[in-house]
Amino acid sequence: MALKKLLAATALTLAAPFAYAQSALESGLGELEHIGKPEQAGLSFQAGVTELASDIRWLDNMLLVIITVISVFVMILLAICIVRYNARANKTPATFTHNTPIEIAWTVVPILILVFIGAFSLPVLFKQQEIPEGDVTIKVTGYQWYWGYEYVDHEVGFESYMIGAPATGGDYRLNDDVRAQLADAGYTEDEFLLATDTAVVVPVNKTIVMQVTGADVIHSWTIPAFGVKQDAVPGRLAELWFEAEEEGVYFGQCSELCGFAHAYMPITVKVVSEEAYEAWLAAAVDEYGGNPESLPAFETAMN
Numbered sequence: 001m002a003l004k005k006l007l008a009a010t011a012l013t014l015a016a017p018f019a020y021a022q023s024a025l026e027s028g029l030g031e032l033e034h035i036g037k038p039e040q041a042g043l044s045f046q047a048g049v050t051e052l053a054s055d056i057r058w059l060d061n062m063l064l065v066i067i068t069v070i071s072v073f074v075m076i077l078l079a080i081c082i083v084r085y086n087a088r089a090n091k092t093p094a095t096f097t098h099n100t101p102i103e104i105a106w107t108v109v110p111i112l113i114l115v116f117i118g119a120f121s122l123p124v125l126f127k128q129q130e131i132p133e134g135d136v137t138i139k140v141t142g143y144q145w146y147w148g149y150e151y152v153d154h155e156v157g158f159e160s161y162m163i164g165a166p167a168t169g170g171d172y173r174l175n176d177d178v179r180a181q182l183a184d185a186g187y188t189e190d191e192f193l194l195a196t197d198t199a200v201v202v203p204v205n206k207t208i209v210m211q212v213t214g215a216d217v218i219h220s221w222t223i224p225a226f227g228v229k230q231d232a233v234p235g236r237l238a239e240l241w242f243e244a245e246e247e248g249v250y251f252g253q254c255s256e257l258c259g260f261a262h263a264y265m266p267i268t269v270k271v272v273s274e275e276a277y278e279a280w281l282a283a284a285v286d287e288y289g290g291n292p293e294s295l296p297a298f299e300t301a302m303n
């Protein structure tokens, strides 16, 4: 236990210089459009940039049509009952209680509707859950309250803190220092609570497999624009995959209530060209490569 505390403290003290070095690495990625984030007064989903996200949005629209038709149909039936069969309009009500054909119909028709929906939703679900061979495999570990990433084929790992979290010198509140850090890292002020000191960097149009786990409690890793979300459960290695089709910056937030700073462990993913990714990776390997056991993320995960 004492060792664990010591390691956690070491990880915290290491985190700050770590983070700044990482942003320096990321500056080589150039200007990226910030695509995956909420819009002021936005109503629908964020723009989807993966096949999975397009599938989910298509499915949602189809379901919207079906529930609209059902709701209108039920409302019309209700209206007919209210108007034609109220006590004033219908002085001598009929006394029958059963109607076999209609009872069969209202059992069979909903079944058919559900089978129809299932025929479209199950393939979408299977596509998400059948994990393909990844071009890049990244292990992500949820901690109270930040994320750790390891590029497992390259022995590169780092931690990712919200800009404005204590590890970056803040207290979870927006102040001038946090504004300056956001600007330095290329984020706008309204991206506070979404922007992190280090980002996950992945190549565009490549299959990325994320291995998702938790070190302490259950967290959940998600990027809405990719259409992915996976609980990070301690003791389990779950997987998700995506293939982002557009270069840009994408944000997500821990999506499983995990403790008091649950709202302050966002996720930033930068999708870049293959060349930019290779260059970033080479620099990251130089900076932190070699022995993953020297990495704070690795140590805390192991203890």
Ligand SMILES: [Cu+2]
Pocket (backbone or CB within 6 Å): 142, 143, 145, 218, 219, 220, 254, 255, 256, 257, 258, 262, 265
């Ligand atoms: Cu969390």
